[in-house]
Amino acid sequence: MAPQGHGFAATFSPKNYRHYFTGNRKLYERLAELRPNFPKSDFACITVNFGRRTRTYIRTDAKNTAHGMCAVTALGSFNPKLGGHLVLWDLKVLMEYPPGCTILLPSALLRHSNTGAQAHETRYSVTQYTAGGIWRWLDGGGCSIELSELNGSQKWLTPVSCFCSAFPI
Template identity: 60%
Template sequence: MPGSPDMRVYEWQGEPTPVVDADNLLFFALGGFPDDQPGRSWDEEVAKPAAKDIRATAVDIYTEPRWLRKRRARNGESVPRRGPHAAKTIGISMGGGQTHPQNTAHSARLHQLLTNLLALQSIQRIAGWTNSNHYANPPPVLFMAFAKQLHSFYEKELRSVCEHDPRTIRNFPARLSVFSMVTINFGPATVTFPHIDYRNLAWGWCAITALGNYNPDLGGHLVLWDLKLIIRFPPGSTILIPSAILRHSNTTIQANETRFSFTQFTPAGLFRWVYNKFRTDADIDKSKTTTPAEHEQRKKDRARRWDEGVNMYTRWQGPVSTV
């Protein structure tokens, strides 16, 4: 783990924990995992099967020798920005020059392997626990429970995208997920570099679920650099953070251990697309029909968008403890 004396370590055990700022706004959430019910185990029914399913898919995608070898710069290529581990992303994207929202492009074989993975019960249980009320007992769970307004905003905007263009296909049924995209970090030892996800919504949340066979006391911690905070991150648990503004990474794990992660998010471009009434910023700015008054109103909207977003955070009324 980072050894800087000004970093604090929070020995999180996986219980749902709100993290609030000085104004009691719930800034992010240590979501954890559901309490086991009599005769039921989240670890045995979900976390371990999900790790096994992700590993099996990785072997099918990469073939095992290539998957086990760290990705290094070669033939003019650079190491991926988030780290040298294997990873794939699937879902409805918008940004990077796209003129409209569309599903990520993959070969037919890769698309089938990824969609098959997302259809498995273990993965759908994680998606449902993270941000819907389908698998909750009692409802609601995580995203909805910790940030109801923000969750509703995500749900409404993605629904608008899909209704406007039926060619866009969600990763999960609407009852399970309000996020448009998933990144699966196949590892096998997922260790990310410090980074921000600058294409995500600035005040939005992404959900990170850690999986695999590793000792969370010795590695795999989530590091939030701007907060000088290191968080123990047990396998099977989920943390929701504003990944576009918090620089984050995770620590190394021990030799012969495995760590995967399952990350759900929605790019900021989708929200802009809906705000623009299903047009890009460039389309509006260049259009001869856009009036000076409309240009001025858009400037005002951009200036206040951050405040409107932060107002979607929950003002926490319950007890708090220092993290």
């Protein structure tokens, strides 16, 4: 799963990928006791949903990195034509989301959810992401946001430049 998210990020969101790569390196230098969740993982955090038929409600992930992506992998044994669909509400998109599929999603910005699997099926998910608080801490030099603001940190401008479009201008 981690290498898939890693490859997707490097290909489809290269500015974010570089930002994450540099940020992770800084994080592991500052806090040497931390280790990546997986080899080649671009994300500092992971959530594993082991509910028998995991489904999610409409939401944005407000504590995730606003400029970043998260990698969500659907797992289990379910028919993606009948359930487990990914819904991107702001884009008005409903898509089949088969087991083993990984998607990069700006989950802090787009309202999203997924539909449940059939009663006799199983559906799990694994989400890899980096919480916004980690970036604030790193950008603030390892200080709280209050101390960072006192020091006049303007590093919030770097993530803004990480946004990309499907068709670069």
